[in-house]
Amino acid sequence: MAATAESIRLQVTPEVQYVLRLGDTCLVHAQRLAEWCGHGPVLEEDIALTNLALDLIGQARALLTHAAALEGQGFDEDQLAFLREEDQFFNLTLAELPMRKGGAHSPGADFADTVLRNFLLSTWLGLCWQRLQGSSDAQLAAIAAKALKESAYHRQHAADWVVRLGDGTEESARRLRAALDRVWPYTNELFVHDAVDDAAVARGLGPARDTLAADWQREVAAVFNEAGLTMPPASPFASTGTRGVHGEHMGFLLAEMQSLQRRYPGGRW
Amino acid sequence: MYTQAMDVAPKDERKVVRSAEEAALEARFEARIDEGAFIEAKDWMPEHYRRTLVRQISQHAHSEIVGMLPEGNWATRAPTLKRKAILLAKIQDEGGHGLYLYAAAETLGTSRDQLLDALHSGKAKYSSIFNYPTLTWADIGTIGWLVDGAAIMNQVPLTRCSYAPYARAMVRICREESFHQRQGFDSLLVMMHEGTDAQRAMVQDAVNRWWWPSLMMFGPPDKDSVHGAQSARWGIKRISNDDLRQKFVDATAEQAKVLGVTPPDPLLKWNEERGHYDFGPIDWDEFWRVVGGNGPCNRERLAARVKAHEDGAWVREAALAHARKRATRQEAA
Amino acid sequence: MATADVRDEWPLWEVFVRTRAGLDHKHCGSLHAPDAKMALQLAREVYTRRMEGTSVWVVRSSDITASDPADKGPLFDPAEDKVYRHPTFYELPESVNHM
Numbered sequence: 001m002a003a004t005a006e007s008i009r010l011q012v013t014p015e016v017q018y019v020l021r022l023g024d025t026c027l028v029h030a031q032r033l034a035e036w037c038g039h040g041p042v043l044e045e046d047i048a049l050t051n052l053a054l055d056l057i058g059q060a061r062a063l064l065t066h067a068a069a070l071e072g073q074g075f076d077e078d079q080l081a082f083l084r085e086e087d088q089f090f091n092l093t094l095a096e097l098p099m100r101k102g103g104a105h106s107p108g109a110d111f112a113d114t115v116l117r118n119f120l121l122s123t124w125l126g127l128c129w130q131r132l133q134g135s136s137d138a139q140l141a142a143i144a145a146k147a148l149k150e151s152a153y154h155r156q157h158a159a160d161w162v163v164r165l166g167d168g169t170e171e172s173a174r175r176l177r178a179a180l181d182r183v184w185p186y187t188n189e190l191f192v193h194d195a196v197d198d199a200a201v202a203r204g205l206g207p208a209r210d211t212l213a214a215d216w217q218r219e220v221a222a223v224f225n226e227a228g229l230t231m232p233p234a235s236p237f238a239s240t241g242t243r244g245v246h247g248e249h250m251g252f253l254l255a256e257m258q259s260l261q262r263r264y265p266g267g268r269w
Numbered sequence: 270m271y272t273q274a275m276d277v278a279p280k281d282e283r284k285v286v287r288s289a290e291e292a293a294l295e296a297r298f299e300a301r302i303d304e305g306a307f308i309e310a311k312d313w314m315p316e317h318y319r320r321t322l323v324r325q326i327s328q329h330a331h332s333e334i335v336g337m338l339p340e341g342n343w344a345t346r347a348p349t350l351k352r353k354a355i356l357l358a359k360i361q362d363e364g365g366h367g368l369y370l371y372a373a374a375e376t377l378g379t380s381r382d383q384l385l386d387a388l389h390s391g392k393a394k395y396s397s398i399f400n401y402p403t404l405t406w407a408d409i410g411t412i413g414w415l416v417d418g419a420a421i422m423n424q425v426p427l428t429r430c431s432y433a434p435y436a437r438a439m440v441r442i443c444r445e446e447s448f449h450q451r452q453g454f455d456s457l458l459v460m461m462h463e464g465t466d467a468q469r470a471m472v473q474d475a476v477n478r479w480w481w482p483s484l485m486m487f488g489p490p491d492k493d494s495v496h497g498a499q500s501a502r503w504g505i506k507r508i509s510n511d512d513l514r515q516k517f518v519d520a521t522a523e524q525a526k527v528l529g530v531t532p533p534d535p536l537l538k539w540n541e542e543r544g545h546y547d548f549g550p551i552d553w554d555e556f557w558r559v560v561g562g563n564g565p566c567n568r569e570r571l572a573a574r575v576k577a578h579e580d581g582a583w584v585r586e587a588a589l590a591h592a593r594k595r596a597t598r599q600e601a602a
Numbered sequence: 603m604a605t606a607d608v609r610d611e612w613p614l615w616e617v618f619v620r621t622r623a624g625l626d627h628k629h630c631g632s633l634h635a636p637d638a639k640m641a642l643q644l645a646r647e648v649y650t651r652r653m654e655g656t657s658v659w660v661v662r663s664s665d666i667t668a669s670d671p672a673d674k675g676p677l678f679d680p681a682e683d684k685v686y687r688h689p690t691f692y693e694l695p696e697s698v699n700h701m
Contacts, residue, residue, distance in 0.1 A: 256346055
């Protein structure tokens with residue numbers, strides 16, 4: 001049996017977790033976007049989606065590197081990405097949901113899911129980056145300043161697509177509504193306030209998630225209005241990826257993403 | 270390479286009734302070609318020239334697009350974040366190159382949809398190298414080294430093609446191409462020089478599988494190809510398959526030594542007298558089989574492109590519908 | 603498979619890019635987009651890779667009026683004042699359309 005690389009275990013402090021929530025969300029979202037490579041609905045959009053994935057990978061690398069520095073055991077971005085166990089990934093569950101095709105155990109997903117995902121996430125990330133520019137952590141502030149510009153672009157592109165699909169054909173509107181129903185419950189997690197948020201606020205690291213809710217609702221409502229979309233009613237559903245407890249998709253996603261490093265322990269790439 | 274299908278004798282394309290005026294126009298056209306002048310989109314051109322260029326340019330474009338698939342196969346499994354970014358950027362470049370080429374082809378009086386129809390229906394060809402599977406991560410580096418290496422050899426002469434929109438697209442493409450081969454080679458170099466035994470075995474295995482198909486990229490031997498002297502004059506077809514192939518072998522045999530891999534050719538040997546590498550016979554049965562549709566991945570590649578196109582129809586329609594609605598509203602306002 | 607209907611295709615746009623202030627806008631190619639907004643966004647993605655400080659113009663190909671080439675012949679259609687030949691103007695018969 002082939003030897004596999006051993007997982008690393010992080011000493012997860014609130015700061016580390018706070019930074020990884022952002023970094024892992026960017027990484028996992030980029031991973032989902034990469035699935036579209038060569039399969040987009042039109043060549044131009046294929047290129048745009050890949051650009052988006054590249055920006056997110058850049059952000060993820062900066063954040064993972066910083067998280068590793070805060071964590072202090074001397075790991076690098078790749079060890080964090082490819083040798084961490086699922087319970088130490090802290091992305092929003094929203095990011096790990098399929099958005100190109102359904103898995104064996106989940107209903108379908110299509111371009112409408114992708115467009116909506118891009119919009120909801122980039123709006124949230126944009127608000128995070130905005131607030132993080134004032135972080136007491138200079139490195140985090142710098143990362144946020146760079147990411148802010150990119151995410152404004154992402155958000156604009158995504159919002160345009162939401163409107164295009166919502167106010168396009170009967171079929172596109174139907175698909176967008178179906179995607180919205182699938183994804184909406186997972187947006188609650190964007191605004192949960194927990195001990196990690198408390199610690200971040202106490203240290204001046206960054207905002208608590210719930211403080212982003214009003215602005216996010218407002219921005220999303222404006223675009224939904226133009227797209228002819230109705231915001232679904234609030235639900236008590238609570239996803240928990242940001243606590244390291246993911247849905248069933250995460251295992252498959254990580255297995256695929258981490259397969260090479262696991263298969264070739266000690267490999268150089 | 271992208272003109273492999275052209276090496277098969279074309280149907281009788283010169284059976285055209287010409288008036289005296291048309292003959293005069295054609296003479297003037299040929300004189301401009303002889304001068305080395307560029308032909309632009311709206312210049313008069315013989316139908317044969319136009320059709321040949323549409324075919325060549327569009328097949329080149331199809332090759333770029335289909336070429337995104339074997340590499341896209343590893344986008345979600347790249348072993349480091351840096352390699353992931355490099356691979357995605359490369360695939361994105363290829364999409365962009367396809368786009369530049371479709372744009373160039375469209376200047377000749379065809380449309381993107383017509384060209385895609387031809388691809389999806391199987392009428393149009395694309396470079397058959399992309400009908401091989403990417404089975405390991407080392408295949409990605411090997412494609413960069415060998416496949417992009419071969420592509421570069423073909424592309425540089427095309428920057429001097431007589432048809433200016435194609436030449437300009439090729440200039441843009443060549444500028445962006447340089448990093449692809451380097452990154453592929455670099456990836457293999459790291460694995461061979463700094464990696465584990467298992468990684469080295471992976472690289473050697475990839476080279477074993479991609480070496481011969483890469484040599485086939487230059488098309489059948491000169492004695493079996495049909496290229497009009499016409500195509501050479503027009504600058505749309507490089508002169509000799511065999512010469513380019515020899516040049517490629519000479520370069521890559523040396524690069525293989527740097528890497529520390531052994532090409533799967535026991536007859537590969539430097540010939541001091543010729544000043545070139547001798548190499549073994551190519552299995553042309555395999556070449557024709559793959560070109561003819563029975564390579565390892567032909568069906569899957571085409572099916573993937575057809576599926577992406579069909580699955581995306583509702584998206585494209587929605588975008589158009591929305592644009593029309595907006596335009597109507599703006600007019601009414 | 604449905605045959606291509608030109609009217610259902612995303613329209614073609616020409617892209618002009620000025621890489622630095624002080625230079626001219628240069629034509630660098632074309633792309634398909636359903637509307638001007640997306641044409642501009644995609645032009646940035648494809649032709650400038652979103653480089654800062656570049657100015658991008660997009661124009662519908664059908665909105666461009668072109669001058670006649672110098673050596674137009676008697677077969678040249680004076681009404682043909684567009685940038686490219688219209689796609690349906692040159693329909694090839696199936697048998698020779700080996701594209």
